[in-house]
Each structure stands twice: as structure tokens, then as C-alpha cells.
Amino acid sequence: MKTDNLTIADKTFQSRLFTGTGKFSNSKIMRDAIRASESELVTVALKRVNATDLGDDILTHLNHPSIHLLPNTSGVRTAEEAVFAAQLSREALHTNWVKLEIHPDPKYLLPDPIETLKAAEMLVKAGFVVMPYIHADPVLCKRLEDVGVQCVMPLGAPIGSNKGLKTLDFLEIIIAQSNVPVIVDAGIGSPSHAAQAMELGADAVLVNTAIAVSQNPIAMGTAFKLAVEAGRLAYNAKLAPPKNTAEASSPLTSFLNL
Amino acid sequence: MSHFKTVLDAYNWDDTLQSIYNKTAEDVKRALGKDKRDLEDFKALISPAAKPYLESMAQQSQQLTKKRFGNTIQMYAPMYLSNECQNICTYCGFSMTNKIPRRTLTDAEILKETAFLKSKGYDHILLVTGEANRTVGVQYLKHAIALIRSQFSNITIEVQPLDQDEYELLISQGLYAVLVYQETYHRDAYKKHHPKGKKSNFDYRLDTPDRLGKAGIHKIGLGSLYGLEDWRADSFFTALHFKHLQKTYWKTKYSMSFPRLRPFSGGLEPKVEMTDSDLVQLICAFRLLDEDLELSMSTRESEVFRDHIVNLGITSISAESKTNPGGYVVEKQSLEQFEISDERSTESFTKMLKSKGLEVVWKDWENNWQ
Numbered sequence: 001m002k003t004d005n006l007t008i009a010d011k012t013f014q015s016r017l018f019t020g021t022g023k024f025s026n027s028k029i030m031r032d033a034i035r036a037s038e039s040e041l042v043t044v045a046l047k048r049v050n051a052t053d054l055g056d057d058i059l060t061h062l063n064h065p066s067i068h069l070l071p072n073t074s075g076v077r078t079a080e081e082a083v084f085a086a087q088l089s090r091e092a093l094h095t096n097w098v099k100l101e102i103h104p105d106p107k108y109l110l111p112d113p114i115e116t117l118k119a120a121e122m123l124v125k126a127g128f129v130v131m132p133y134i135h136a137d138p139v140l141c142k143r144l145e146d147v148g149v150q151c152v153m154p155l156g157a158p159i160g161s162n163k164g165l166k167t168l169d170f171l172e173i174i175i176a177q178s179n180v181p182v183i184v185d186a187g188i189g190s191p192s193h194a195a196q197a198m199e200l201g202a203d204a205v206l207v208n209t210a211i212a213v214s215q216n217p218i219a220m221g222t223a224f225k226l227a228v229e230a231g232r233l234a235y236n237a238k239l240a241p242p243k244n245t246a247e248a249s250s251p252l253t254s255f256l257n258l
Numbered sequence: 259m260s261h262f263k264t265v266l267d268a269y270n271w272d273d274t275l276q277s278i279y280n281k282t283a284e285d286v287k288r289a290l291g292k293d294k295r296d297l298e299d300f301k302a303l304i305s306p307a308a309k310p311y312l313e314s315m316a317q318q319s320q321q322l323t324k325k326r327f328g329n330t331i332q333m334y335a336p337m338y339l340s341n342e343c344q345n346i347c348t349y350c351g352f353s354m355t356n357k358i359p360r361r362t363l364t365d366a367e368i369l370k371e372t373a374f375l376k377s378k379g380y381d382h383i384l385l386v387t388g389e390a391n392r393t394v395g396v397q398y399l400k401h402a403i404a405l406i407r408s409q410f411s412n413i414t415i416e417v418q419p420l421d422q423d424e425y426e427l428l429i430s431q432g433l434y435a436v437l438v439y440q441e442t443y444h445r446d447a448y449k450k451h452h453p454k455g456k457k458s459n460f461d462y463r464l465d466t467p468d469r470l471g472k473a474g475i476h477k478i479g480l481g482s483l484y485g486l487e488d489w490r491a492d493s494f495f496t497a498l499h500f501k502h503l504q505k506t507y508w509k510t511k512y513s514m515s516f517p518r519l520r521p522f523s524g525g526l527e528p529k530v531e532m533t534d535s536d537l538v539q540l541i542c543a544f545r546l547l548d549e550d551l552e553l554s555m556s557t558r559e560s561e562v563f564r565d566h567i568v569n570l571g572i573t574s575i576s577a578e579s580k581t582n583p584g585g586y587v588v589e590k591q592s593l594e595q596f597e598i599s600d601e602r603s604t605e606s607f608t609k610m611l612k613s614k615g616l617e618v619v620w621k622d623w624e625n626n627w628q
């Protein structure tokens with residue numbers, strides 16, 4: 001089934017489900033849940049791992065050929081801090097990929113659009129593959145594209161809220177006009193939310209809390225895998241229209257004498 | 259940033275045409291039922307299979323247009339600055355080999371013509387020339403724009419394709435929009451109809467909207483000349499071009515025009531006929547593809563046609579146009595580029611618009627905003 005691959009920068013992914021490493025009760029369950037999800041891109045918070053320690057618990061468990069690590073800059077509050085964090089992660093984890101997260105607000109963790117755009121520009125110039133976490137703001141997405149990011153990651157709802165696609169109308173616009181992959185990040189709380197994002201035409205989704213905090217993260221990893229595949233299949237198969245053809249009321253074309 | 263040439267090169271004309279003709283009534287119904295439509299839906303809407311659904315298309319087109327533009331219609335006037343041209347285009351009265359008296363307006367003549375248009379109420383002007391870089395090159399255009407800038411809120415040009423830095427120069431002088439039609443996206447037919455002159459370079463013309471986008475222009479007008487090749491394939495490629503540009507140069511606005519081949523001195527018969535009903539279908543299809551796209555109509559079309567199309571999707575329109583340099587007052591009899599069809603005065607045309615409940619908009623841009 002999985003012929004419909006996703007390419008970002010120099011990497012091709014068979015799975016359109018990206019996952020995270022936070023909030024699991026232990027690293028082994030994290031590993032098993034991620035394996036079950038078949039996710040190939042897994043984000044890790046640089047602030048949480050001990051990258052200089054070869055025995056770091058999270059990193060050891062993620063050491064698998066099909067899993068690419070995506071360090072994120074969670075915790076930084078300014079563009080300068082983000083650039084610094086990205087440079088650290090490049091050295092420590094040997095990857096020039098970075099999930100750019102700048103949220104100065106500690107309560108809702110909402111991304112700062114101005115600092116994010118600034119940081120994205122600096123990071124692209126410094127040779128990074130930049131994946132910015134942002135509001136579902138269509139104009140910001142185009143501005144980011146203009147500075148050369150490799151994808152955009154608009155939020156569906158506040159991070160960790162599990163509320164689903166509250167930003168639906170804006171996601172639609174972003175997907176319609178984007179030249180780079182659109183990955184819906186944050187807010188996805190159930191497989192049906194993930195399927196909905198995929199049906200809409202999102203290129204991938206990133207899910208963390210919904211898997212990590214469920215009663216059975218491994219089964220939930222599988223459920224998300226299937227939901228993302230189903231949503232993508234439905235998108236490619238073109239959904240049936242929700243309404244019927246408009247009926248003519250007063251003829252507008254009668255002058256053509258058809 | 260990718261250029262449209264790369265996009266176009268991935269398509270084959272015959273296969274595209276075939277896929278349009280293969281669309282079924284089911285495809286049309288699906289396209290009609292959607293809120294947001296893609297280029298496959300557009301193909302269905304321009305296909306022969308959509309013909310029985312024309313009234314539904316018109317109804318939806320009218321609703322979408324009203325939703326986005328309200329009950330308004332924008333007026334503009336073309337002003338021909340020159341009929342000099344160093345190209346041969348098989349369908350045009352200004353073609354180099356056509357033995358007609360050539361003239362290019364002087365400053366005084368330009369001001370006489372603009373005074374007439376101002377007296378009629380026009381505030382959006384479209385400056386047109388042939389392609390004669392020596393007489394109407396970028397310096398002439400720059401000068402003409404500077405000369406009339408204070409009189410018009412919106413200055414658009416339809417002239418030879420220019421380089422990016424030349425567009426930047428004209429934009430800095432107050433240029434708002436550029437219209438550039440590919441004429442046809444069929445390479446061989448393009449070559450046949452443009453055997454000589456700079457215009458025979460298909461790729462340079464194709465790349466013009468990309469150069470405009472990079473130059474940061476406010477608006478780009480696109481279109482094909484319908485009649486040269488199968489209108490269905492040409493309009494699909496125009497839509498493809500528009501979609502590429504819209505995604506890439508997202509700060510720019512777009513408009514679409516629908517010129518059909520018109521009689522002119524030394525005339526060429528259209529190879530493919532585009533009927534009135536085809537044209538209505540195409541206009542509605544573009545509206546259903548994009549509700550924000552400006553759809554423009556010239557005086558090439560007949561009175562009856564224009565009276566109805568203003569309620570179907572068109573958002574900007576000209577009236578009482580002259581397609582010859584000096585045609586309004588300076589030299590009414592000079593040779594025109596093509597014959598216009600609707601010859602009503604601006605007054606009687608706008609009266610008709612008002613009688614249909616449309617507000618006639620003269621000014622919709624502020625020329626200080628650039």
C-alpha cells in the first residue's frame with residue numbers, strides 16, 4: 001500500500017506519521033509504541049537528552065536504522081537561543097534537521113511567529129533543514145517558505161490539548177497554497193483527528209501526547225498508523241462531494257439559445 | 259523557486275486534451291458538488307461532459323462572485339500608445355508585414371487621449387503597445403507612466419515582455435499591473451503563429467509572469483488567445499500557469515482575460531471555434547476554480563453577450579474602447595488592432611450595469627501605495 005512516499009529535503013519517508021518522545025512512562029514503552037506506529041521521524045527535545053552520553057536512555061532506545069531523529073528546540077524563547085540550540089544539536093546528534101519551536105509563553109506553549117521567522121531565516125542560511133512549529137497562519141507559512149524552510153508544521157489546537165483540528169479553516173488554506181509539505185502538529189488527540197488531517201490533504205501529522213498518555217501506547221501507536229494510512233488513501237481516492245449539484249432557479253444561460 | 263517552464267514540461271498536450279475529453283458526467287457532478295476545486299475538477303468543468311450542467315455552473319459562478327466581489331463591477335479603459343511592432347503574429351493587425359501607417363503618441367497626444375478618458379470617468383487605465391523596443395522600449399513606457407501617473411489611480415500595461423529589472427523600474431514609477439497572454443501553450447502552434455521577431459521565443463514569453471512575480475508586481479493578468487488551438491487544452495494550461503504563480507508569488511493578485519480571435523485587417527480565421535456557450539462555460543469554470551480571481555472582459559464581445567456575462571462571474575470590464583493609437587480623439591481613423599464588437603458609449607453601458615443592480619466602480623486602487 002505504501003507507494004505514496006513523502007520526501008522532505010534529502011529524506012524519503014514511507015510513513016506519514018511523525019511521533020515524539022515526551023510523556024511516556026518509560027523509554028521501553030516509548031520505543032515499542034514508536035515501533036508499532038512505524039514512524040520514521042521522531043522528535044526529541046534537546047533539553048531532555050544527554051547527547052554527550054552514549055548511554056542516554058532515550059537515544060539508546062531510538063537507535064534503529066529506520067528511525068531518524070528530529071531534535072527540537074523546545075524551551076528556547078528567542079531566535080538567538082533557537083539558533084544556538086540547533087547548533088548544539090547538530091554537533092551532538094549529527095543531524096542538520098531541526099524542529100524549530102520557540103514558545104516564550106510557558107502556559108500554553110504557543111509559538112512566537114516573529115522569533116520563529118527570524119530564526120528560520122538564520123538557520124536556513126546556516127544549512128539546516130528547518131521544520132517550524134507555528135500557528136495555523138497561512139501568511140506566516142508563505143513567509144517561512146520564502147526564507148527556505150523545508151516544510152511547515154501548523155498546529156491543529158494548543159499543544160497537548162488533544163482537541164483536534166480547531167484550526168481547520170486555516171489549515172485548508174495553508175494546504176491549498178503551500179509549495180512545501182504541510183505537517184499538522186499539536187492538538188491531534190485521536191486517530192480520527194489524524195485521519196481527518198490526512199483527508200484534508202496534509203502531508204503528514206505529528207503525534208506525541210495522544211500516544212504517550214493513552215492507556216496502551218503500543219496499541220495506540222498502531223491505531224495512529226492505520227488512521228494516517230486510511231486518511232491518506234481517502235485523500236488520494238478523492239472524497240465524494242458533501243452536497244448535490246445546485247439546481248437552476250432562474251435561467252442565467254438562456255440567452256445562449258442552447 | 260521553480261519556474262513555470264519546469265511545470266509545463268511535465269505535461270503533454272495531446273494527453274492533456276484527451277484527459278479533458280475523457281471526463282464524464284460523474285466527474286462534472288463531483289466537481290460541482292465540492293467547495294474547493296482542483297485542476298482535475300477544472301478539467302471536468304471545461305469538458306464537453308459539462309455542457310448539460312452549464313446552467314448549474316452559471317448559478318454557482320454567480321453566487322461565488324457575489325460572495326467575494328459583491329454587486330460591483332470595475333471599469334477600465336485601454337489606451338493604445340503605439341501600433342509599431344517588430345513581430346509577425348498571424349492574427350494581429352499590427353503585425354510587421356501589414357502595410358499600415360505606424361504611429362506612436364507624443365506627450366501632447368497622450369495627454370489629449372487621457373483627458374478624454376478622464377472626462378468619461380475612467381480612473382484605471384491599460385496602456386497598450388505593439389512590440390517595438392526601439393520606439394516604445396522601457397524608457398518610453400517609464401516616461402508615459404510618469405506623464406499620466408497623477409491622473410490615474412491604477413496604471414496597467416500590456417506591452418512586450420520585459421526583463422525583471424525593467425519591471426522593477428516601471429513599478430517604482432507607479433506601474434500597478436501587467437497583462438501578458440501566452441496566446442497558446444502549444445509549442446508548435448505558437449511557433450507557427452509567431453514566425454518572426456522577439457515574440458517567437460516561446461520560453462521567454464512563458465517566463466514573463468515569473469519575472470513579474472520576482473519583480474514584486476501587484477497584479478498579473480493572464481490569458482490565452484482562444485481560436486489558435488483547442489480552447490480546452492489552452493485554458494487548462496492557463497489555469498495551471500495561474501496556480502503555479504499563485505503558489506509561488508503569493509503577494510501578487512491575478513486576473514484572467516478571455517480574448518477570442520477577432521476580425522482584423524489581413525484577418526486569420528480561427529482554427530478552432532469557441533462559441534458563446536463555450537466562453538460562458540470557461541468563465542464559469544475559472545470562477546468555480548477560484549472565487550478570488552478577477553475575471554476581465556473587453557469590448558471584443560457583443561452587446562448581448564456582455565449584458566449577460568456581467569452577472570455570471572466577470573468582475574472588470576471596459577467600454578467604448580478604441581484599439582488604435584489616438585483612437586479616442588487624436589486620430590480616430592488610424593488602423594485598429596482588432597475590431598471591437600460592443601460599441602456602446604460608456605454612459606449607456608454603465609446605465610445598463612446599474613439597471614442590473616450593479617455598482618459601477620471607477621477607483622479601486624490608490625496609486626500612492628507603492
Ligand code: SF4
Nearest residue numbers: 343347350352353388
Ligand atoms: S500581437 Fe502584439 S506582438 Fe504580435 S503583431 Fe500584434 S502587436 Fe505585435
